[in-house]
Amino acid sequence: MKLVYVFDAYCGWSHGFSETLRQVVSRHPELPTDVVSGGLFTAARRVPIREFGYVQGANAQIAELTGAEFGEAYERLIADGSFVMDSEAAARGVAALRQAAPDRAAELATTLQHAFYVDGLSLSHAATYRKVAEQAGLDADAVVGAFEAPEAQDAAAKDFHRSAELGVTGFPTLLAVDGDRVTVLAHGHATADEVDRRLANLS
Template sequence: MELVYVFDAYCGWSHGFSGTLSEVVARRPDLPVEAVSGGLFTGSRRMPIRMFGHVQGANAQIAELTGAEFGEAYERLIEDGSFVMDSEAAARGLAALRAAAPDRAVDLAVELQRVFYVDGLSLSDPATYRKIAEGAGLDADAVVTVFESPEAKAAAEADFHRAAELGVIGFPTFLAVDGDQAIELALGRGTADEIEARLAAAGIR
């Protein structure tokens, strides 16, 4: 049995779920947790942020419901409107960080979301992964090298395939997975107490 967090680093609701995720992981140190990139903004959905007119309203709702922080640097990105969200690059970044510290994948996924939504950093920029790696005490040169490698691209594609195999249709999706069986614990948002109740209902104590 493992927990699987399927998210997109450019999804505001995934950012809003960070607090719940961290609390569940802290409560359940006995359960391994897999962090999987879902690939929200790929292909034709890679476009300037101004094309997503609902962003500011959605962020206000996310902040109200989850307490998530949206920083001034990120707000400036929205005001400018030219920034292009590329989930394939973000997935390569997660793959590089995950390769450096597989047992810290969830914490690194949360940090990936934070540096975009609070610090306004591009998840396509190798310097962003250098900053995250240095902050986490990882080998920054190695992380950047992996981020720019074909292996990271393959890992990103594998993540997107994994998300599809799990039947994920929205982000974030939090699952309990045992072999071929997947139990949905949260979709979009949820509290740690709600997730604990669903785990208990599934006989996972």
């Protein structure tokens, strides 16, 4: 059995799930964890953030429920409403980091969300992946190269397709996958204890 975490790096609720994910992964070192980008803001949804009028209200709700931090640099980044969240670019970055350190994919996914939601760094810029890679002790040149490579678009498209194949309809979703059996452990929000109880019911 393995865990499959389907999220979007530009999803506030996924950011709110970061601490739960960290705890679950640390409690279950025996379970490999795949990280899949879901593609929340693509095609017609790739528009200036001002068109999503609910963002600040939702973020306040997420912070209250999960304790997740939304930093001042992030607030400045989105203040004028012109910032565009591009989930394909973020998925390319997730794929580049995942390629550099497959066994640290969950950790790197949460680090990437911190880079956006706390440090206010765009997930469309190569410099963001350089910084994340350097902080994680990875080969930053290799990560940036992978982010900018044509193959990264294929990796993003494969992630979006896998998310759909798994039947995921919202982010974040944490799944337990055992052969053909797929069980939802968390959708939107859950504590690590709640996930543990659901895992225990599978054994």
